Amino acid sequence: MTLANEIPTNETVELSDVEKAQIDSLLLKTPYTSGASIDALKIIQNHRGWVSDGSLLALALYLNLPLADLDSVATFYNLIFRQPVGKVVLHPCDGISCDLMGGQKIRQCLNKQLKITNGQTTDDNQFTLIPLPCLGACDKAPVMIANETLFELIQAENLPLILNNLIKEKST
Amino acid sequence: MNTEKSSEKSTYPTKPLTRFITDDDNCWQLQEYQDLGGYDGLKHALTLSRAAVLDEIKASNLRGRGGAGFPTGLKWSFVPQGDDAPHPKYLIVNADEMEPGAFKDRLLLEKTPHQIIEGLLIGGYTLDADIGYIFIRGDYYSAIQHIEIALQECYDNKLLGKDILGSGFNFEIHIHTSAGRYICGEETALINALEGKRAIPRAKPPFPQVAGLWGKPTIVNNVETFCNLPHILNFGADWFKSLGRFKDAGTKIFGVSGRVKNPGLWELPMGTPIGEIIEHYAGGMSDGYKLKGYLPGGGSTDFLLAKHFDTPMDYDEIGKQRSRMGTGTIIVLDDKYCPVAMVLNLVKFFAQESCGWCTPCRDGLPWAAVLLEKIEQGKGELADIKQLEDLCKFAAPGNTFCALAPGAVEPLQSALNYFRDDFEQHITQKSCPYCVQSCEQSHLEEDHDK
Numbered sequence: 001m002t003l004a005n006e007i008p009t010n011e012t013v014e015l016s017d018v019e020k021a022q023i024d025s026l027l028l029k030t031p032y033t034s035g036a037s038i039d040a041l042k043i044i045q046n047h048r049g050w051v052s053d054g055s056l057l058a059l060a061l062y063l064n065l066p067l068a069d070l071d072s073v074a075t076f077y078n079l080i081f082r083q084p085v086g087k088v089v090l091h092p093c094d095g096i097s098c099d100l101m102g103g104q105k106i107r108q109c110l111n112k113q114l115k116i117t118n119g120q121t122t123d124d125n126q127f128t129l130i131p132l133p134c135l136g137a138c139d140k141a142p143v144m145i146a147n148e149t150l151f152e153l154i155q156a157e158n159l160p161l162i163l164n165n166l167i168k169e170k171s172t
Numbered sequence: 173m174n175t176e177k178s179s180e181k182s183t184y185p186t187k188p189l190t191r192f193i194t195d196d197d198n199c200w201q202l203q204e205y206q207d208l209g210g211y212d213g214l215k216h217a218l219t220l221s222r223a224a225v226l227d228e229i230k231a232s233n234l235r236g237r238g239g240a241g242f243p244t245g246l247k248w249s250f251v252p253q254g255d256d257a258p259h260p261k262y263l264i265v266n267a268d269e270m271e272p273g274a275f276k277d278r279l280l281l282e283k284t285p286h287q288i289i290e291g292l293l294i295g296g297y298t299l300d301a302d303i304g305y306i307f308i309r310g311d312y313y314s315a316i317q318h319i320e321i322a323l324q325e326c327y328d329n330k331l332l333g334k335d336i337l338g339s340g341f342n343f344e345i346h347i348h349t350s351a352g353r354y355i356c357g358e359e360t361a362l363i364n365a366l367e368g369k370r371a372i373p374r375a376k377p378p379f380p381q382v383a384g385l386w387g388k389p390t391i392v393n394n395v396e397t398f399c400n401l402p403h404i405l406n407f408g409a410d411w412f413k414s415l416g417r418f419k420d421a422g423t424k425i426f427g428v429s430g431r432v433k434n435p436g437l438w439e440l441p442m443g444t445p446i447g448e449i450i451e452h453y454a455g456g457m458s459d460g461y462k463l464k465g466y467l468p469g470g471g472s473t474d475f476l477l478a479k480h481f482d483t484p485m486d487y488d489e490i491g492k493q494r495s496r497m498g499t500g501t502i503i504v505l506d507d508k509y510c511p512v513a514m515v516l517n518l519v520k521f522f523a524q525e526s527c528g529w530c531t532p533c534r535d536g537l538p539w540a541a542v543l544l545e546k547i548e549q550g551k552g553e554l555a556d557i558k559q560l561e562d563l564c565k566f567a568a569p570g571n572t573f574c575a576l577a578p579g580a581v582e583p584l585q586s587a588l589n590y591f592r593d594d595f596e597q598h599i600t601q602k603s604c605p606y607c608v609q610s611c612e613q614s615h616l617e618e619d620h621d622k
Contacts, residue, residue, distance in 0.1 A: 029346055030368075031386055037368035038351050069369075076370040076527075077351030079310050091311070095272045096471055096517045097429040100509055133354065133521050134471070135311055136275040138429035138501070139436045148313045 011054030015062055019047055023062065033063050037073050041080050050081040078132065085128040086121045088166045092144040092154075095134030103142035107131060109156045113163070126167055184411055187439045188403035189396065189423060193283045200318050202325040205286040211331065213402030217294045218339040222253070225298045229401065231409035233421040238266055238357070238394030239469065239498045240575075241487035250381035251299050251389045260302035262390040263295050265398055266362060267308040267315075270354045272471030272521055273503035276425040277395040279437055281308065281315035284399065285322035289345065291398030293336070294405055296343040299391060304345040307362055310352050319347055354525035358574045359392035360384075361527065372527045373574035396425060418443025418484040426485060428454035430504030431461040437501075443489075447481025450502060461506040465590060469498020471518050472579030474586035475505070495586070510606035511591040512598055515584050516544040522580030532567040533577035539563060540584060547595060550603035557595055561588060 015023075022043045026036040040063060044055050051074050060067040074080050081089075092098075092107050107118075110129055114122050121128040137143045140152035146166050154162070185191045192208050193199055205211070217225050230245030252258065265288060269277040280288065292304045308316055323345055326332040334342045353371050355361045360374035363385050384390025400422055404412050413421040420442040426449050427437040433455030440449065446468060450456065457463050465475045468485070474495035476483070483493050490497045505514055523537035540563045543556045564585040567577035588595065597605050 032367070034368035035366065035386075038365065039348075042349075042351065072370055073368060077353055079350075079352040094517070095521070096514060097273045097503055099517050100430045100503070100506070100514070132311065132352070133525065134270060134272040134274070136269050136278045136309070138273050138275045138503075139427065141429060141435075145311055150313075 009053035009057060011052060013052070013054035013058040015044075015055075015058050016047065019043055020062065023059075033065060034069070037063065037065060037070055038077065038080075041070070041074050045080060050084050052084075078130075084121070085130075086125045087170045088126060088146055088163075089128045089130060090144060090146045090166075091130055091132040091135070093133070093135040093137075093142060094131040095138070097134065097138035098142040101141040106142050106144070106154050106156060106159070109159055113159060127163070184407050185403070186415065186441075187423060188407070188415075189280065189284075189287075189399050189425060190439045192287055193279075200283050200285055200322070202286060202322065202329065205284075209406070210286055210402070211290055213405035214290050214293050214297075214331075215337065217297055217405045218337060218341065222298050222300060225294065225405065228409050229298070229404060232400075232404045232412040233409075234397065234400055234404065234412070235420060235487060236394060237396035237400075237424065237500075239271070239472075239496070241497060244393065244397055247381065247393075248295070248299060248391060250379065251391060252382065253300065257300065258388055260388055261299055262385045262388060263292060263299065263301045263304045264359075264362065264366070264385070264390065264392045265292055265304070265306045265308075265395055266357060266359065266392050267306055267312075267395045268350050268356045268362065269309055269312075269395075270352075270357060270525075271499050271501075272518060273429055273467065274427075274470045274499040274501045275429070276427055276437055276499060276501055278312060278315060279425065280395050280399055281312060282318055285315075285319045286326075287399045287402060288319075288395055289322060289326055289331070291401040292345060293331070293343060294401045295391065295393070295398065297341050299389075301389075301391075302343065304343060305366060305385075306345065306347045307356070307366065308347060308349055310349045316347070316349055323347065353527070354521075355527045355574075355576060358576065361574070362392060363390060370527065372529045373576075375573070416442040416486075418486040418489060420486045420488075424485070424500050426453070427501035428504060429501065430466070431458045431506040431509075432456065432504055433458055440485075443484040443486045445481060446476070446483050446485060446502070447478075449485065450481070450504065454502075454504075457504070457506065461508060464505045464507045464509075464511065465587075466505060467498075467503040467583055468495050468500075470501050471503065471521065472496075472575075472582055473498040474582045475590050476586075477590060496582070508606065510548065510604055511587050511594050512544060512548045512604070513606070515587045516541065516548055518583050519544055519580060522576065526576060526580075530573045530577075532563075532571050533573075533580070536563050536567050537577060537580055540581070544584075547598045548604055550598060550601070552595075552599045554596070554599055556599070557588065557592075560584065564588070 023040045026039050030036050060070050114127050135143050142154050144151045234244045235241040350356050356365045356371045358373050361371040365371040380390040415422050423439050423441050426440050429435050438453045465477050467473050468476050476495050480493050487497045519541045523541050526533045528534040546552045564581040567581045569578045
């Protein structure tokens with residue numbers, strides 16, 4: 001099999017039984033295997049935090065899909081991470097409705113407080129900062145999503161507290 | 173949110189889409205929905221022939237609420253019918269709301285999942301379809317949770333699966349949570365995403381109605397479009413047409429965001445004048461701010477001004493003012509926010525979300541973003557304005573695979589028209605007149621990002 005040569009990796013990943021069971025249940029709902037690929041990538045990410053080259057290869061072998069096809073999908077979508085991320089991924093909105101209400105200032109404060117730029121992870125692996133386009137809560141701007149929670153009407157001075165609580169939530 | 177409680181069929185609602193939204197936190201659940209007359213539209217549809225239901229939808233003049241305003245009945249009439257028609261046929265709810273400034277579908281998804289499912293079931297019955305998908309934005313966590321529970325409630329109560337309500341009609345619904353890209357809202361790109369591919373628009377023809385998901389007949393409609401169907405079946409096409417204040421039929425969820433006193437969403441008749449929505453419902457501008465302009469229907473529509481306040485929110489009327497109804501969610505630009513910065517934000521968004529398939533979009537939009545950034549930083553030249561105008565022309569409808577790039581340049585081309593002085597002032601005074609210091613500061617930091 002030439003699959004492994006497409007993306008050279010020394011990492012050997014075995015999908016867990018839980019991952020396999022979840023992927024199998026996807027396959028029941030789609031007439032063609034490729035229809036499960038996006039959801040399968042999300043399953044991998046849920047269990048491992050991100051999609052590494054090794055886990056991409058393991059998934060390609062398990063689904064019997066070309067690795068390049070799977071990687072072309074994995075790299076297309078905003079919410080599939082092909083790089084490691086921190087414990088908490090912060091998604092401040094950078095849509096225009098938030099920016100009209102001071103969204104840019106919120107993002108700059110996050111940059112300063114965390115000492116990272118957009119797309120980076122803090123040295124202690126606690127936070128990754130990935131702004132997302134319009135989060136669909138424009139009447140409550142500026143907003144941010146983190147830990148599957150939507151934070152509305154954010155004020156810069158509340159950011160330290162919000163960040164603290166997010167980390168606490170993940171640690172418990 | 174304005175809501176109307178009416179549980180009796182005899183009282184014809186004036187705000188059908190939100191009539192199920194009450195103060196009750198559980199109003200999204202099956203019991204509460206049925207108590208207020210939910211699924212009556214489906215029950216009525218199941219007593220009629222498929223052709224009769226389609227005729228009723230056509231007669232209602234319902235137009236697609238996703239932005240294009242294409243007549244729903246007409247779109248559906250292209251789906252092959254009869255014994256020879258290919259199966260399975262698919263029906264898809266486009267709930268991938270990601271248009272800048274649009275937040276109307278979130279309300280319907282979170283508060284009325286059963287209204288969407290009922291609309292999908294009526295559509296499924298009408299088109300003799302087999303499988304429905306709800307394609308929802310991955311970031312809408314509570315909406316996803318509500319829809320998953322609502323679907324299970326339906327399976328448990330014979331509203332989904334085999335022999336629905338004893339009618340012999342079979343229908344399955346799956347939920348697909350998107351992995352996030354604006355282009356997934358384009359119907360053929362959405363179909364590619366459902367097939368597990370990169371969400372790149374397909375060439376048409378063949379149209380999805382004939383060959384869509386997995387090559388089978390497929391209809392894709394917006395959340396709000398489906399939400400109208402139960403009421404059209406319940407109260408009739410004539411009632412639906414009577415709701416509009418101008419030419420278009422029915423009601424719509426309108427919204428306003430930006431520096432207004434009372435940003436939010438309201439269900440109002442089609443044809444409600446723009447000025448009434450901004451001044452009355454959104455309460456006018458916040459203290460200390462003046463209105464400079466607004467995008468009437470989300471981030472991919474042309475700017476309009478206060479002088480257009482009398483224009484009814486009707487597809488064709490907004491079109492006559494050279495803008496679009498779009499999603500009906502108005503973004504207000506105030507006098508203290510730089511119009512160049514606003515357009516730059518939007519163009520950057522569209523450049524980032526371009527799928528990269530065709531050149532005017534993949535190369536044209538980032539080029540426009542570079543020029544706008546240059547102008548905003550006070551480093552622009554007058555020739556850049558001409559270049560921006562050319563880029564708008566390159567991205568015009570007909571030059572691109574889908575509507576992303578033509579929509580992307582709508583705020584830009586109208587800003588160049590209405591706010592040209594602002595662009596020129598940036599260039600002649602070599603800085604942003606709106607925020608000389610703060611802008612330079614923020615640009616330095618943004619540059620550092622890259």
